[in-house]
Amino acid sequence: xxxxxxxxxxxxxxxxxxxxxxxxxxxxxxxxxxxxxxxxxxxxxxxxxxxxxxxxxxxxxxxxxxxxxxxxxxxxxxxxxxxxxxxxxxxxxxxxxxxxxxxxxxxxx
Amino acid sequence: xxxxxxxxxxxxxxxxxxxxxxxxxxxxxxxxxxxxxxxxxxxxxxxxxxxxxxxxxxxxxxxxxxxxxxxxxxxxxxxxxxxxxxxxxxxxxxxxxxxxxxxxxxxxxxxxxxxxxxxxxxxxxxxxxxxxxxxxxxxxxxxxxxxxxxxxxxxxxxxxxxxxxxxxxxxxxxxxxxxxxxxxxxxxxxxxxxxxxxxxxxxxxxxxxxxxxxxxxxxxxxxxxxxxxxxxxxxxxxxxxxxxxxxxxxxxxxxxxxxxxxxxxxxxxxxxxxxxxxxxxxxxxxxxxxxxxxxxxxxxxxxxxxxxxxxxxxxxxxxxxxx
Numbered sequence: 001x002x003x004x005x006x007x008x009x010x011x012x013x014x015x016x017x018x019x020x021x022x023x024x025x026x027x028x029x030x031x032x033x034x035x036x037x038x039x040x041x042x043x044x045x046x047x048x049x050x051x052x053x054x055x056x057x058x059x060x061x062x063x064x065x066x067x068x069x070x071x072x073x074x075x076x077x078x079x080x081x082x083x084x085x086x087x088x089x090x091x092x093x094x095x096x097x098x099x100x101x102x103x104x105x106x107x108x109x
Numbered sequence: 110x111x112x113x114x115x116x117x118x119x120x121x122x123x124x125x126x127x128x129x130x131x132x133x134x135x136x137x138x139x140x141x142x143x144x145x146x147x148x149x150x151x152x153x154x155x156x157x158x159x160x161x162x163x164x165x166x167x168x169x170x171x172x173x174x175x176x177x178x179x180x181x182x183x184x185x186x187x188x189x190x191x192x193x194x195x196x197x198x199x200x201x202x203x204x205x206x207x208x209x210x211x212x213x214x215x216x217x218x219x220x221x222x223x224x225x226x227x228x229x230x231x232x233x234x235x236x237x238x239x240x241x242x243x244x245x246x247x248x249x250x251x252x253x254x255x256x257x258x259x260x261x262x263x264x265x266x267x268x269x270x271x272x273x274x275x276x277x278x279x280x281x282x283x284x285x286x287x288x289x290x291x292x293x294x295x296x297x298x299x300x301x302x303x304x305x306x307x308x309x310x311x312x313x314x315x316x317x318x319x320x321x322x323x324x325x326x327x328x329x330x331x332x333x334x335x336x337x338x339x340x341x342x343x344x345x346x347x348x349x350x351x352x353x354x355x356x357x358x359x360x361x362x363x364x365x366x367x368x369x370x371x372x373x374x375x376x377x378x379x380x381x382x383x384x385x386x387x388x389x390x391x392x393x394x395x396x397x398x399x400x401x402x403x404x405x406x407x408x409x410x411x412x413x414x415x416x417x418x419x420x421x422x423x424x425x426x427x428x429x430x431x432x
Contacts, residue, residue: 003168003171003172003175003233003265003374004167004168004171004374007374007375007377008377010374010375010377011375011376011377012373012375012376013376015375016372016373016375016376019131020274020298020299021127021299022124022127022128022131022299022300023124023127023128023299023300023301024128024131024300025300025301025305026301026302026303026304026369026370028128028132028300029300029370029371030331030370031132032131032132032135033331033371033373033374033375034165034331035135035136035138035139036135036139036373036375037168037373037374037375038139038142038143038165039135039138039139039142040375041164041167042142042143042145042146043142043146045146045150045153046145046146046149046150049149049150049153057152057153058156061153061156061157065156065157065160065162065170066174067174068167068168068170068171068174069171069174069175069233099138100135100138103134103135103137103138104131104134104135
């Protein structure tokens, strides 16, 4: 499965619907989807590193590169951060989805 | 006001403006996110670079690791089959025969067989699990399938399928020409399928191509780890490639042709199905659900597209569920 450990937290149905309104060919669609994928990964990694004490950053990155799909990483993060990191990521992803929708929909105004 | 044929360029231009607007907005957002991240955490990119990994391609890197892990059974995820040892293909065939004699309701037999092996939450299957399912599908459904065909394997064979729209089959195709009633309520995609139009014109559209659009599937070719490096080969290999889609909740099965790429990873889905595929798999209101997808092993091209009517007896209500 093509998967990152936080994938289950991202369900951008509304953005998907907006993009589906535009007549993209396969290459354009693939390109945009990958860009959105990278944007979400950058924002999620950033919000994790913001909360994770600096001395654990390398250990986390090592775990992530060895098994990017492993949801067990959440157990590690909860242990090191204390806060409910899944909820924090959901919040970040929700904020990002809002920003993206504002950008994408602006042309309709 | 009617539009003169000579003015259709207005639509084309408007479409391109929409595409460019969207691309520019998302590219800008991407640059901003990347810049912010690099400035805040410069050592992260360095870390990945030293490991020989492009952070922008972390999903493909993950797919590679998962593919290798499935082969060796060495995934770090929760142990497949929960520690159970799967029976050999011969044992599977024997057990299925015995169970079919005791209970001739084949669809129920399939649902039970799937429940015995598949976890509730979708995840990558090991090659051992896939071999088991190949035997089950061949012996219960009667369709020979392979999770790995001619060396090709999808990133996942057990995942969530979502509803897709109709695809334009030829220039000038409209939704109304795809049928009436529920089957057209999903609408028609403004863009083309992964392989463009199915036919050059309405006159060139034949029954086979009509069926290809009617029973089409969407798979995430874009996330295949070697999609870009083997594009010229893979693009032809996947074009209209037949797959068997099995709804793991109710056992409904359909043979479909791959005709588009997707869905995006951030939709929470792994496959897509045409309106007809989705209706057959789960009923009129079926939008999303778990399925297994394997390639149909059909070198002589004899397996028709569409529903697989392997169930000769009325099912019990518990087996056939509309979702």
